[in-house]
Amino acid sequence: xxxxxxxxxxxxxDLLCINLKRAGFEIAEASTGEEALxxxxxxxxxxxxxxxxxxxxxxxxxVCTLLRTHFxxxxxxxxxxxSQEIDKVMGLESGADDYVVKPFSPVELxxxxxxxxxxMYPGEALPQENLIELPPFTxxxxxxxxxxxxxxxxxxxxxxxxxKLLMEQPNKAMNRDDILTAVWGQYFMGDLKIxxxxxxxxxxxxxxxxxGPQFLETVWGFGYIWRG
Numbered sequence: 001x002x003x004x005x006x007x008x009x010x011x012x013x014d015l016l017c018i019n020l021k022r023a024g025f026e027i028a029e030a031s032t033g034e035e036a037l038x039x040x041x042x043x044x045x046x047x048x049x050x051x052x053x054x055x056x057x058x059x060x061x062x063v064c065t066l067l068r069t070h071f072x073x074x075x076x077x078x079x080x081x082x083s084q085e086i087d088k089v090m091g092l093e094s095g096a097d098d099y100v101v102k103p104f105s106p107v108e109l110x111x112x113x114x115x116x117x118x119x120m121y122p123g124e125a126l127p128q129e130n131l132i133e134l135p136p137f138t139x140x141x142x143x144x145x146x147x148x149x150x151x152x153x154x155x156x157x158x159x160x161x162x163x164k165l166l167m168e169q170p171n172k173a174m175n176r177d178d179i180l181t182a183v184w185g186q187y188f189m190g191d192l193k194i195x196x197x198x199x200x201x202x203x204x205x206x207x208x209x210x211x212g213p214q215f216l217e218t219v220w221g222f223g224y225i226w227r228g
Contacts, residue, residue: 033058
């Protein structure tokens with residue numbers, strides 16, 4: 001799948017590009033409406049366009065209308081910093097298929113792109129993704145990284161293996177002995193407390209507070225479970 005990104009704020013554009021590339025999509029980017037239209041006319045093979053609403057020069061509304069006129073099968077998602085209902089309605093009336101209000105989670109946006117693609121091409125395979133998504137977390141398997149709302153959470157190799165083990169089977173309790181064997185190996189002679197210590201460090205890193213959402217839960221007398 002090929003995606004055109006129109007966003008004038010470079011940090012946001014870079015964030016979109018990074019996350020969509022990680023998800024297996026081919027990306028082209030533009031910072032102005034005029035540039036986006038030029039790229040679309042030159043390449044002509046985009047599946048989806050992500051358009052910022054507030055832009056210098058041509059607005060996202062205008063770009064959306066022009067793209068829809070020339071590329072009627074193109075999927076279009078609008079980005080807006082405004083939450084007023086009128087902006088959402090105007091975006092849809094100008095030809096958008098969906099909208100996302102800033103600030104947004106990159107994981108959410110990737111999910112919305114995939115959802116739109118499935119509606120456009122039912123039954124067609126999406127790009128192969130090498131990640132696990134359990135919002136607000138994304139585990140990038142190739143890069144061995146854990147992201148929370150798009151922000152990198154540094155993990156040790158052991159912590160990463162534990163997180164991967166639990167996120168691969170969300171909402172399923174895993175015994176401490178099984179975690180120990182899977183991560184440290186069946187001949188490890190150490191204490192089970194090493195599992196608990198690593199779980200405690202992971203909780204601190206993901207920002208899990210006792211009064212907040214419990215992503216990584218203790219199953220008392222048994223082990224741990226990742227809620228997703």
